[in-house]
Amino acid sequence: MKWSMERKWITGGFGLALVMMSVVNGISYQNAIQLKESAKRVKETNAVIKNINNISATLTDAESERRGYILFGDPDELERYDKAIADLKRQINQLQRSLADTQSQKQRLDKLQLLITQRQELFEQSINQYQNSQTQILTQTPLLNEIKQNWHQISQLLTDLQTEEERLLQTQVEQSQSNLQLRMLIELLGTLLTFVVLFGVYAILYRQMVKRQQAEVLQRTLAQEKELSELKLQFFSMVSHEFRTPLSLIVGSAQLLEETLKPIVKPTKLKNLYRIQSSAKAMTKLLGDVLTLARADAGKLECNPTLLEIQTFCLNLVEDFQVYSDTKQTIKFVRQGSCTHAWLDEKILYSILSNLLSNAIKYSSPENTIYFNLICEPDTILFQVKDEGIGIAREDINKLYDPFIRGKNVREVLGTGLGLAVVKKCVDLHKGEIFVESEVGVGTTFTVRIPQFKDNTKND
Incomplete structure (x- = not known):
């Protein structure tokens, strides 16, 4: 010893x-x-x-x-x-x-x-x-x-x-x-x-005794926080489970109703039906974000990297936004480098990129273009999402990844302030880094850097 x-x-x-x-x-x-x-x-x-x-x-x-x-x-x-x-x-x-x-x-x-x-x-x-x-x-x-x-x-x-x-x-x-x-x-x-x-x-x-007492207090505090996190996770899991079923029924029923009424009703009269679908999807996403944060706080959110065909994954993600949502902006995907596969957790990566693309679309005008770049470097994969939207004030950047915090210039744009918090948690699970460059009225660029060492991308 x-x-x-x-x-x-x-x-x-x-x-x-x-x-x-x-x-x-x-x-x-x-x-x-x-x-x-x-x-x-x-x-x-x-x-x-x-x-x-x-x-x-x-x-x-x-x-x-x-x-x-x-x-x-x-x-x-x-x-x-x-x-x-x-x-x-x-x-x-x-x-x-x-x-x-x-x-x-x-x-x-x-x-x-x-x-x-x-x-x-x-x-x-x-x-x-x-x-x-x-x-x-x-x-x-x-x-x-x-x-x-x-x-x-x-x-x-x-x-x-x-x-x-x-x-x-x-x-x-x-x-x-x-x-x-x-x-x-x-x-x-x-x-x-x-x-x-x-x-x-x-x-x-005496100093050791004080340190031991502080360690015991810290250990009790951590145990209490862990217990609280587990209780929160149980609560949010229960809430998510209880809400997902009726929300799925609402979305499914609205889609069936849309398909039934579409041939006989003018599209302008289906506006409220589209609002029902949009609100239900937003509620489902909110529940997913809250559950993801609760799992991350409780240490239950695991990162299990697999060898993923990265370009196909990014193209499928762009297609999901352009085909299956009401996105009016153009998403331009560009790949730089010759990489084809990377060690990544598909679900966590989807949560990262979908939140970044969703924010870029939400805070940009319909006529703007969203740039989605895949950059391959030795032992590193970079994902870059660039928009031409309202931008982020400099004083808001430091607290950008705190839950329920939004910029002062978002005005009437709806949101919960959970998206970037989820992104930061997921990037940390990959032992990666996230950077932001923004100017109010010009646009914002988020860059996610994930190292490509298989052992480093797994949870300890």
């Missing part, structure tokens, strides 16, 4: 919207993960800083307990000192696990461990010296200087560890904020683009 362009746009739009929504959701998920990681990193950094502060406090406590033991000789102080040293080792191990991923911090921590180990040795040395000689420790200024220098180095390392950890945290937070802002911008743009795409898809769907 071949997809229409609008269907492709709708499918592509929905696909693009789904891709954009997936991208936006992915970015939102990454933002959430990064926020979670940033919070975790802040928590870990705070724990590291807290651990560094605890190490500093524990060292201070150990120093205090050591001094208390040396100054007062209290065994409890020595016990608390040992406990502080044990806590210090645990805190160092915990800090080591926290800083295992940062090489620079790990190097500082290794150096800190050496200094703390050195400090513990100095503490032990001072305690041992105090236990050996309580007065000697007070005068050993070199040992005290080493302890002070060691504490200074430890304090500097602890400060460096804390500063570096804060710097790393600040760098990571800034980078996270920058990435978060970029992702939020992409997320916003993606959301807007998704909205635009979905709005475009909605617009296409």
Whole structure:
């Protein structure tokens, strides 16, 4: 099944919207993960800083307990000192696990461990010296200087560890904020683009819905018109059938009466009898035209071309008008070209040419000549009916083929305005064209052009 362009746009739009929504959701998920990681990193950094502060406090406590033991000789102080040293080792191990991923911090921590180990040795040395000689420790200024220098180095390392950890945290937070802002911008743009795409898809769907509604309305209208046309056809068929029988009886009776009275009555006294025949024939033709239009509107008028001997058909048509009607004008038939046969529907062609000849006769003076031309061209047959009658006004030509429309200059000439409407319908059935050239007071020329491709002359 071949997809229409609008269907492709709708499918592509929905696909693009789904891709954009997936991208936006992915970015939102990454933002959430990064926020979670940033919070975790802040928590870990705070724990590291807290651990560094605890190490500093524990060292201070150990120093205090050591001094208390040396100054007062209290065994409890020595016990608390040992406990502080044990806590210090645990805190160092915990800090080591926290800083295992940062090489620079790990190097500082290794150096800190050496200094703390050195400090513990100095503490032990001072305690041992105090236990050996309580007065000697007070005068050993070199040992005290080493302890002070060691504490200074430890304090500097602890400060460096804390500063570096804060710097790393600040760098990571800034980078996270920058990435978060970029992702939020992409997320916003993606959301807007998704909205635009979905709005475009909605617009296409809405237009399709409107078109579908219009098509449904048009389909209902066409169905109603078809139903109305069929009702009209049934009505006109019934009327035509009901009227044709009495009209045929009227014409037949009038003709019998004419034949009976002709030998014994003067022709001038048969004038009313001729009027009866003429009026009945006109009524019969009117019913035929109305029925033809009704069938054409209902799509029931079919065109079935057959191979027709065209010149004989035209001569017979001229003879019908000159012999079997009251035509006073001369009809001059001329053939141009060498064609002998053509693919045409005989009944429909008769309706076309008889209406054109009838109008030419009706709107011409009795002394005028009607020119009826058959023109043969490659793949085309042209019929031309030319008169020297009253002509057609230019403003009436555009509505010439509308039913019940007559020219403004027809005066007292009787007519229904159906003839040319029937001609146009029949020409369209042959997929042909009709042209008119006219000048008021000079005459009118109708040209019917019918293509000669057998398949093109049949109804679809």
